Amino acid sequence: MKLYFTPGTCSLAPHIVLRELGLEAELVRVRLGTPPVIAATQDDYRALNPNGYVPLLELDDGSLLTEGVAILQYLADLHPEAGLLPAATPLQRYESMRWLVYISSELHKMFSPWLFHPEYGEQAAEVARGKIAKRLELVERQLDGRDYLLGQAFTVADAYLFAIVSWAKLCKVPLDAFAHLQAWLERVAARPTVQAALQAERLR
Numbered sequence: 001m002k003l004y005f006t007p008g009t010c011s012l013a014p015h016i017v018l019r020e021l022g023l024e025a026e027l028v029r030v031r032l033g034t035p036p037v038i039a040a041t042q043d044d045y046r047a048l049n050p051n052g053y054v055p056l057l058e059l060d061d062g063s064l065l066t067e068g069v070a071i072l073q074y075l076a077d078l079h080p081e082a083g084l085l086p087a088a089t090p091l092q093r094y095e096s097m098r099w100l101v102y103i104s105s106e107l108h109k110m111f112s113p114w115l116f117h118p119e120y121g122e123q124a125a126e127v128a129r130g131k132i133a134k135r136l137e138l139v140e141r142q143l144d145g146r147d148y149l150l151g152q153a154f155t156v157a158d159a160y161l162f163a164i165v166s167w168a169k170l171c172k173v174p175l176d177a178f179a180h181l182q183a184w185l186e187r188v189a190a191r192p193t194v195q196a197a198l199q200a201e202r203l204r
């Protein structure tokens, strides 16, 4: 398997999950830009993902899987016994999906325009900051009494949320009002797999 990634972006989530599952994968660095290129070869990355974004998972048979939420679920399903995607009941599985979709559509995509597309400008960033703060209130409530987003165990939703909420400082989104979220950030950051992923992406 190959994971196409860019340090410090949402591709950190599947990177962490690969390590949580103990799966071997080649990490292929992508330099985002116009055009986005494979860092080692300067080949145009859009030949693999026409949308030009990370993450992208290339399977051993050459199949290509895009969309972080799909990649996270695919990886978790390779080793259901690891419990990274709770699915003991259908409702549990949909609850996992609900959080993955929430992180993707309500948080990730609220941050990313102004991180990756500065042309949106400071006014858009200010509007996004307000919306993100509102969206984080739900996360804060969910983490009250739970070590992780879906309960007492780490799941793919935590990996995804970690990648996204880690942008808060850079984007000047204050987390002071979210004590449970801050404690959770520290808890996730302390996991050996997360430390290893950050080190591999040279973010530590």
Ligand SMILES: N[C@@H](CCC(=O)N[C@@H](CS)C(=O)NCC(=O)O)C(=O)O
Pocket: 009, 010, 011, 032, 052, 053, 054, 055, 066, 067, 068, 069, 104, 112, 116
């Ligand atoms: N819908 C995609 C979006 C992925 C995405 O936004 N990736 C960002 C990094 S976090 C990116 O590569 N942005 C480059 C761009 O938008 O041109 C997914 O959820 O996987």
